[in-house]
Structure formats: C-alpha cells, structure tokens
Amino acid sequence: xxxxxxxxxxxxxxxxxxxxxxxxxxxxxxxxxxxxxxxxxxxxxxxxxxxxxxxxxxxxxxxxxxxxxxxxxxxxxxxxxxx
Numbered sequence: 471x472x473x474x475x476x477x478x479x480x481x482x483x484x485x486x487x488x489x490x491x492x493x494x495x496x497x498x499x500x501x502x503x504x505x506x507x508x509x510x511x512x513x514x515x516x517x518x519x520x521x522x523x524x525x526x527x528x529x530x531x532x533x534x535x536x537x538x539x540x541x542x543x544x545x546x547x548x549x550x551x552x553x
Contacts, residue, residue: 490532494540497527499549 483491496516503514516526529537544550 490536491540491543493527494532494536495543495549496521497529497532498537498540499544500526501529502550 500514500516503516506512507514532540541550545552
C-alpha cells in the first residue's frame with residue numbers, strides 16, 4: 471500500500487485519465503440513450519453534465535475496460551441503474 475492513500479481510497483487519477491473516463495462515460499451514456507430512443511421512439515436525453523464540449527465521443531474510441539469502468543462510474547453517480 472502506498473503512503474499516499476488509505477485502504478478505502480482509490481489511487482489518484484491523473485487529469486488525462488480522469489478526462490478520458492468522463493469522455494468514456496459520455497459515450498456510454500449516449501449509447502444507452504440512443505438504444506432507449508430506438509426502442510421507445512422517445513428522444514435521446516443526455517444530462518448536460520455528461521455532454522462534452524466538443525463532439526460526442528463514440529464507444530468505439532475506447533477499450534472494453536474503459537467502457538466497463540465508465541459504466542461503474544455512471545452507476546456510482548446514479549445516472550444509470552444496474553438491471
């Protein structure tokens with residue numbers, strides 16, 4: 471165990487990695503919203519706090535592990551729920 475964090479804390483994320491996690495979360499949430507829109511005919515709604523400043527990232531831009539981490543992040547935030 472590193473002296474920089476306690477056992478209950480996650481290791482520090484670099485700014486680059488945190489930005490990438492947020493972009494992966496945006497991509498994952500957008501894909502979920504698009505799938506919901508296709509099934510229901512309702513418009514896709516993305517929370518403003520998950521909308522990136524530039525173009526919407528695509529899931530294919532990230533590794534499977536990054537998308538899985540993003541999904542866990544969205545679950546912790548309460549943006550999506552586990553089925």
